[in-house]
Amino acid sequence: MIRTLLHVGMTVPDLEVGRAFYELFGLETRAVASDLVFRCEGRAQDQLRLMEGRRKKLSYVSFGTNEEGMKALPGSLERAGVRVAHSPFGDIDGLWFQDPHGDWVNVQLAEPAPSLAGPAVEINAPGNYRRIGRRACDLASLRKRARPRRLGHLIKFTPDVNRSVDFYGRVLGMKLSDRAGDVLAFMRGCAGGDHHMLAFAKSTHTGLHHLSFEVGDIDEIELGAQTLLRAGYKDGFGLGRHVGGSNYFHYIRDPWNSLAEYFWDIDIIPEDDSGWTPLDAAPEELTAVWAATPPPPDFVVNFEAP
Numbered sequence: 001m002i003r004t005l006l007h008v009g010m011t012v013p014d015l016e017v018g019r020a021f022y023e024l025f026g027l028e029t030r031a032v033a034s035d036l037v038f039r040c041e042g043r044a045q046d047q048l049r050l051m052e053g054r055r056k057k058l059s060y061v062s063f064g065t066n067e068e069g070m071k072a073l074p075g076s077l078e079r080a081g082v083r084v085a086h087s088p089f090g091d092i093d094g095l096w097f098q099d100p101h102g103d104w105v106n107v108q109l110a111e112p113a114p115s116l117a118g119p120a121v122e123i124n125a126p127g128n129y130r131r132i133g134r135r136a137c138d139l140a141s142l143r144k145r146a147r148p149r150r151l152g153h154l155i156k157f158t159p160d161v162n163r164s165v166d167f168y169g170r171v172l173g174m175k176l177s178d179r180a181g182d183v184l185a186f187m188r189g190c191a192g193g194d195h196h197m198l199a200f201a202k203s204t205h206t207g208l209h210h211l212s213f214e215v216g217d218i219d220e221i222e223l224g225a226q227t228l229l230r231a232g233y234k235d236g237f238g239l240g241r242h243v244g245g246s247n248y249f250h251y252i253r254d255p256w257n258s259l260a261e262y263f264w265d266i267d268i269i270p271e272d273d274s275g276w277t278p279l280d281a282a283p284e285e286l287t288a289v290w291a292a293t294p295p296p297p298d299f300v301v302n303f304e305a306p
């Protein structure tokens with residue numbers, strides 16, 4: 001049923017602190033009633049909604065499906081004993097319900113807006129030279145900046161990874177791509193696509209580990225990360241390349257100690273799963289092929305209050 005990730009809602013104690021961070025990250029802001037809504041440049045789709053509240057908290061995740069999915073979902077929820085509710089977060093269409101750990105989920109009849117395609121990245125790989133007589137970098141490259149194209153995925157903390165995988169898989173139709181036992185699990189939409197749109201990491205309670213935005217190339221990952229670091233934001237982890245998803249990554253701490261990730265070159269899995277065999281490996285094996293530094297000890301700390 002769940003095919004796409006649409007947007008995420010978070011409560012934060014100071015909207016302007018959030019605006020400063022996410023605008024420098026590369027997103028565009030607009031005020032909608034008393035909230036701030038963030039989009040990627042040139043793409044007509046909300047990606048992040050900040051609502052003012054007492055403390056920082058991941059409030060809900062909004063997913064998209066098709067007509068068939070919207071027809072099947074109420075029955076699947078009923079069979080699982082899940083009650084459909086009115087939106088606790090204002091006028092947002094679709095079905096609202098809580099997952100087994102009380103986190104709010106919204107599923108709407110919606111296609112994601114197309115994201116801006118970058119120019120074909122032509123790489124001079126050994127023995128496979130594609131860029132002949134043209135520079136990869138010129139003086140205009142010095143003015144390049146990170147332009148997030150879309151919200152690709154998020155990782156949520158959960159007290160029970162197996163229970164979360166069962167719910168989002170059996171009840172909501174997502175598929176498991178890779179896992180590290182009962183510590184970490186990556187899930188994709190029912191129609192394939194990105195290696196993961198939602199992943200679960202074990203903690204004592206729920207919360208947001210990170211939001212991840214796709215950028216145009218590896219340069220944009222570091223241009224974005226270095227811009228935030230120079231402005232005084234705290235490094236999270238990176239630059240590196242994951243095994244789970246294969247994407248290059250750099251994570252920066254947002255003002256409330258959740259992580260915001262830039263990613264590029266993620267694995268794509270076809271709808272019929274052909275060619276894909278899920279891994280079940282140790283968490284550190286899935287974390288990185290390499291990274292500029294080892295993951296800091298706080299990389300897997302849940303900074304949201306229980």
Ligand SMILES: [Fe+2]
Binds near residue numbers: 212261
């Ligand atoms: Fe990620």
